[in-house]
Amino acid sequence: MNSKLITLLFLLVSVNVFAQRSNSGWVNLYNGKDLSGWKLLGGKATYEAKGDEIIGTTVSNTPNSFLASEKEYGDFILEVELLAHPLMNSGIQFRSLSKSDYQNGRVHGYQMEIDPSARAWSGGVYDEGRRGWLYNLELNPAAKTAYKINDWNKYRIECIGNSIRTWVNGIPVSHLIDDMTAKGFIAMQVHAIPSSEPQGRQIRWRNIRIQTENLKPSAPADIFVVNMVTNDLSALEKKQGYRLLWDGKSTKGWTAANGSAFPAEGWQIQDGILSVQKDIPGEKAKGGDIVTEKEYSAYELKFDFKLTKGANSGLKYFVSNLGGSILGLEYQILDDENHPDAKLGIKGNRTQASLYDILPAQKIPYSLKKVGEWNQGMIRVYPDNKVEHWLNGIKVLEYQRGSADFMENISRSKFKAVQGFGTAAQGKILLQDHGDEVYFRSIKIKELN
Incomplete structure (x- = not known):
């Protein structure tokens, strides 16, 4: 075997080992082919797997829709990239539930907001189906500019014990302390739309990944803390x-x-x-x-x-x-x-x-x-x-x-x-x-x- 081939093999092995190490602890929640491991809850908005993306599309005359993970998660770090139509509202549910004995199965739990509107509360934490807003961006106005309209945005959620923290494009947005729900599913929301609004607007998600073991929280940012405990x-x-x-x-x-x-x-x-x-x-x-x-x-x-x-x-x-x-x-x-x-x-x-x-x-x-x-x-x-x-x-x-x-x-x-x-x-x-x-x-x- 000549020296060039040996060198090439060494480089390939090194790259593979590096890739494995760099992705250590991360698990992809989307397989890149279909919606295996996910289920539809709530309304009738459509979701499709297309290449490396999951695409959600608004539908008229239906309540909030959720593509929910079949598995539940307690402590975790979640990252996802998303691109939303500038005139639609959406969110990422986490530690969320749907039970027959609660409002006929209504989805409820924490949601990281996706808000391209002038209000600019993207990254805030809303309690879907329960208490409403827990952390809005009037408490952290410097983070209102983190979200990029008509562009891909990287969302990060860290849930460790009672601590819930969010980031948009690397900017710390919310810091919530709450003990109402310790575990639940993750879901991609397509918000209900009024009858006056045209259907067919879309939100796209990609690179959805999660860590659940050996979690290392990010260094605390000096932002307002909402403590519900x-x-x-x-x-x-x-x-x-x-x-x-x-x-x-x-x-x-x-x-x-x-x-x-x-x-x-x-x-x-x-x-x-x-x-x-x-x-x-x-x-x-x-x-x-x-x-x-x-x-x-x-x-x-x-x-x-x-x-x-x-x-x-x-x-x-x-x-x-x-x-x-x-x-x-x-x-x-x-x-x-x-x-x-x-x-x-x-x-x-x-x-x-x-x-x-x-x-x-x-x-x-x-x-x-x-x-x-x-x-x-x-x-x-x-x-x-x-x-x-x-x-x-x-x-x-x-x-x-x-x-x-x-x-x-x-x-x-x-x-x-x-x-x-x-x-x-x-x-x-x-x-x-x-x-x-x-x-x-x-x-x-x-x-x-």
């Missing part, structure tokens, strides 16, 4: 400076608003949830407002809350004793549909997430939850006195403390005669007892410089 602080949240303002198990760090000990009655701590109890008609109220022992100035405050029907409460900040009354700016917590206070005030400034009786919050559909569902509230107070109210991942109000507009709105409010209202340099944080049953959990704070 009760009173949990993820490693990244801790690194970013968050801490629990309520520890989830005791009254430590909190007192009655009047400065006495934490109320012996009227508030309940159970299973990691802090709840104010409903007053009994005809009996003396037992609880009362509670406040932090410490005062704060600039911070980001996250809190989960859940309303009962007709309930009214609030979270107040910059709280202090003003003229003998414990007062502060209030993030309104209210059942807008069933409490009369929603119809009072000016232009809706007593509705959910508003600055109570001063400025109204926007009513954005994605931010609204039904009574009995958990909401994620957030208040950002910047060192320059800019303040934001967020509700379920959407900024619904922004204002500047001390500005002419702010002071003018106070002058039209019930606080107009209170000297110094809303202008303190620092103050306590208060949870309101309004005599209605309301639940709180996962109260976290990050102080800002």
Whole structure:
């Protein structure tokens, strides 16, 4: 055998060994020939295997369609390339389920969004058939430009334990901590279309591959974390400076608003949830407002809350004793549909997430939850006195403390005669007892410089 042939054989063997090593741990989910290992769920959109691609096509008068893996996956790293029509919506389901005892088999579970629209939420995480948006790109606006319209995009999902993270074209998009579903199928969605929209638009997927063993998570990116696990602080949240303002198990760090000990009655701590109890008609109220022992100035405050029907409460900040009354700016917590206070005030400034009786919050559909569902509230107070109210991942109000507009709105409010209202340099944080049953959990704070 001559030396040239030996060299050629050596190179071929080396290339083959290198290819095997470079693909170590990856398993292809599409065989390049047919749709073996996949099944159609939901609607009647069409899917076909064509060369190295799976092609999904929209069909009129049918609900969301899903080409689902027959196998279920728990912890994994998934990569896929996709090219979607610029006017269609789609997504990749993961850890998803379809069971006869849940809405007649409706597909439900996590979805990594494909959104070529001007909204640009591609890579966000939506909970299909359950809770709706969990992580939208208003929380990470820098990632809105990651998706390329009319071009191939590379999607990556890392699901390891309660951690769910997504990337679009190498850009970190979402970081979600959630423990609702630990295992389920993977599916390629073709979204339902309205009757006014032409059918036949397509999305193409290729290079669909997964790792399930010896998983090595990517280094954490410094982006916003949505944490749905009760009173949990993820490693990244801790690194970013968050801490629990309520520890989830005791009254430590909190007192009655009047400065006495934490109320012996009227508030309940159970299973990691802090709840104010409903007053009994005809009996003396037992609880009362509670406040932090410490005062704060600039911070980001996250809190989960859940309303009962007709309930009214609030979270107040910059709280202090003003003229003998414990007062502060209030993030309104209210059942807008069933409490009369929603119809009072000016232009809706007593509705959910508003600055109570001063400025109204926007009513954005994605931010609204039904009574009995958990909401994620957030208040950002910047060192320059800019303040934001967020509700379920959407900024619904922004204002500047001390500005002419702010002071003018106070002058039209019930606080107009209170000297110094809303202008303190620092103050306590208060949870309101309004005599209605309301639940709180996962109260976290990050102080800002």
